[in-house]
Amino acid sequence: MASKRSAAAFPWLILLSILLIYLYSSILPFSSTPSKPYFRESQKTPTAPKNPSSPCNFFKGHWVQELDYKPIYNESCPFHRNAWNCFKNKRDNMGKINSWRWVPENCDSPRIDPFEFLGLMRNKRIGFVGDSLNENFLVSFLCILRVADSGAKKWKRKGAWRGAYFPQFNVTVAYHRAVLLAKYEWQPINQLALSDQDGLKGTYRVDVDIPAADWADVTKFYDVLVFNTGHWWGSDKFPKETPLVFYRKGQPILPPLQILDGLQAVLESMASYIQREVPSGTLKFWRLQSPRHFYGGDWNQNGSCLFNEPLEESQLDTWFDSGNKEARQVNRLIEEALRGTDIRLLDLTRLSEFRADAHPAIWLGKKDAVAVWGQDCMHWCLPGVPDTWVDILSAVIRYNLETG
Numbered sequence: 001m002a003s004k005r006s007a008a009a010f011p012w013l014i015l016l017s018i019l020l021i022y023l024y025s026s027i028l029p030f031s032s033t034p035s036k037p038y039f040r041e042s043q044k045t046p047t048a049p050k051n052p053s054s055p056c057n058f059f060k061g062h063w064v065q066e067l068d069y070k071p072i073y074n075e076s077c078p079f080h081r082n083a084w085n086c087f088k089n090k091r092d093n094m095g096k097i098n099s100w101r102w103v104p105e106n107c108d109s110p111r112i113d114p115f116e117f118l119g120l121m122r123n124k125r126i127g128f129v130g131d132s133l134n135e136n137f138l139v140s141f142l143c144i145l146r147v148a149d150s151g152a153k154k155w156k157r158k159g160a161w162r163g164a165y166f167p168q169f170n171v172t173v174a175y176h177r178a179v180l181l182a183k184y185e186w187q188p189i190n191q192l193a194l195s196d197q198d199g200l201k202g203t204y205r206v207d208v209d210i211p212a213a214d215w216a217d218v219t220k221f222y223d224v225l226v227f228n229t230g231h232w233w234g235s236d237k238f239p240k241e242t243p244l245v246f247y248r249k250g251q252p253i254l255p256p257l258q259i260l261d262g263l264q265a266v267l268e269s270m271a272s273y274i275q276r277e278v279p280s281g282t283l284k285f286w287r288l289q290s291p292r293h294f295y296g297g298d299w300n301q302n303g304s305c306l307f308n309e310p311l312e313e314s315q316l317d318t319w320f321d322s323g324n325k326e327a328r329q330v331n332r333l334i335e336e337a338l339r340g341t342d343i344r345l346l347d348l349t350r351l352s353e354f355r356a357d358a359h360p361a362i363w364l365g366k367k368d369a370v371a372v373w374g375q376d377c378m379h380w381c382l383p384g385v386p387d388t389w390v391d392i393l394s395a396v397i398r399y400n401l402e403t404g
Contacts, residue, residue, distance in 0.1 A: 056107035056399075058392045059347040063100045063310055063354055071098050071383030072114070077143035079154070079164060082365040084136060086381035091363035093308060097381060100310060102351050102388045110395035114148035117394050118169040120401065121223075125172040127160075129215045130228035131179040133290045135161065136379050137226070138175040140386035141393075145173065158218045178212040179232040182266045184244070203245040204238060208253070208265040211273055219278045224397060226346065227274070228287040230330040231378065233263045236298055260333070267337035275341050283400055285393070286338055287346040289327035291320060293356040294377045305361050305377035310354040320353055327353075346396070348389050358384045 075087035086094055103109050126141075128134040142164045146152045155163040155174055163174025188202040210216075219225065238244050238259065246253045246262045257265060278284055294303030311319065320328055327349055338345065360376040380386050 056104060056110075056395070058102075058104045058107075058110060058395065059350060060106075061102055061104040061351065062313070063351075064103050065099050066101050067099050069099055069101045071387060072147050073143040073383060077146060079139055079142040079146065079152075079162075080382065081135070081139055083369070083376065084139065084360060084379055084382045085365065086360055086363055086384065089360070089363040089365045091360065091381060093357070094381070096308070097358050098383055100355075102391075110391045112144060112391050112394040114145050117398070118145060118148050118166055118171055120398060121169065121171050123170045124223040125174075125221060126224040126226070127173075127215075127218065127222035128175040128226045128228075129178055130181065130226075130287075131177070131231050132379065133231055134226065134228045134287065135175050135177070136290075136382070137287070137386050137389055138162070138173065140382050140384075141173055141390050143382065144387065144390055145171075158221055159214055161214075176215040176218065178214045179229065180206060180266065181212060181215075181227070181229045181270045183207045183210040183212050187245075199241050200243075201241050203243055205247055206244050206262060206266065207247045207250075208262065209248050209269045211270060216273075219274070219282075222282065224283045224285070225274075225278065226285045226287055226393070227270075227343075228289075229266070229270075230263075230289050230327070230334075233259055233330065234326065235259070236300060260329070263330070264333050264337065267333055271337045271341050271343060274343060280342070283397060284343045285346045285396070286334060286343050287389075288331045288334060288349045290378070290380070291327045291349060291353045292378045293359060294375075295356075299374040299376070299378065302374065303377060304375055305356055305359045306375075307356040309357055311356050313354070316350075316353050344396070344400075346389075346393060348392065351388065352385055355380075355385050 075085050080088070082088070086097075091097075101109055128138045142152070145166060146164070149166040149168045151168060152164045152166045155165040155172055158174070159176060160174035161177040163172065165172050184204050184206040186202060187205050189200055232238075244259060244262055246257045246265060248265070253265070274284060293305045293307070295305060295307075297303040331347075331349060335345065356377075358381055360379060360381055362370050362375055364370060364373070364376060
């Protein structure tokens with residue numbers, strides 16, 4: 001009799017065992033280690049308002065210090081450029097530098113979720129074009145996105161200076177170096193049929209209406225493009241011994257243009273080229289100037305930026321309307337040149353003006369770098385301020401893609 005009862009109960013025991021195994025396997029994914037890196041609560045992505053009719057102005061606001069606000073990558077990122085890898089170079093106060101959070105006036109701070117962003121950009125390509133400040137921007141972007149795809153590989157095709165391919169999402173992000181945007185080339189004095197006047201060694205010919213070959217042929221490759229120029233447009237880069245000389249339609253522009261007039265001519269021509277040659281469906285951004293914080297002289301005049309705190313708002317106009325005013329001057333020229341185009345301004349100047357504390361300064365990773373090049377008060381430590389640029393750019397890209 002007992003054996004009959006046991007035989008009758010056996011199928012129920014099998015069903016009960018299967019049910020328990022199913023319940024356990026259903027619960028297990030929620031209790032096991034997540035595949036994503038752990039984001040602390042303060043690092044979850046506070047984003048702009050979801051309502052597409054209410055875009056956020058990320059460019060006006062203030063910095064607040066939150067000691068538990070941390071970057072999501074460190075010195076081990078394989079895309080670092082050594083001179084900007086301030087953790088590796090043991091720059092003072094890196095914890096403090098990265099404890100400041102940018103808070104826009106009319107909405108929450110954006111914070112990129114690299115998994116979500118790469119999912120949004122699946123099968124797309126993002127290109128940066130310009131000088132080393134856009135490279136600084138790119139390196140931050142690559143290190144942040146690598147959090148979501150550790151299989152990211154270095155990518156240098158299509159004439160790119162540097163970049164990365166993220167295989168899990170089929171996304172490419174790259175930088176094309178074009179410091180003036182326009183084509184320019186060195187002409188030694190013996191090719192110019194000129195005598196050595198006032199120490200003239202030669203000139204740099206700038207064709208204001210011809211884009212540099214580094215980017216002219218890749219405008220249809222990218223779905224998003226971010227342009228910049230400005231930091232090379234000064235007498236520190238092109239002194240009177242080796243000046244810029246401007247050409248249009250193959251002929252020298254007469255009377256000769258001064259350097260800022262030449263910049264204006266290039267900006268107008270490049271904006272026109274972008275409007276004409278870049279597909280209308282491509283998102284086009286122009287990043288306004290990244291401010292320099294040299295104090296007591298320029299980079300080649302023992303200028304310094306050994307600051308421990310961001311500047312106060314009351315200091316900004318005094319600082320940037322006097323000896324450090326070139327960023328605002330260049331911005332005005334850019335804004336004028338882009339008027340009437342569909343190129344969007346990425347106005348990261350104001351939020352960056354505060355951060356005199358966040359440059360590599362003397363921590364450049366090489367023993368004699370400061371003696372040779374001076375302090376670096378122009379580029380930014382990474383992690384650092386460019387991470388906030390990435391947060392904002394990713395939010396603006398998302399908004400434009402979602403609103404069409």
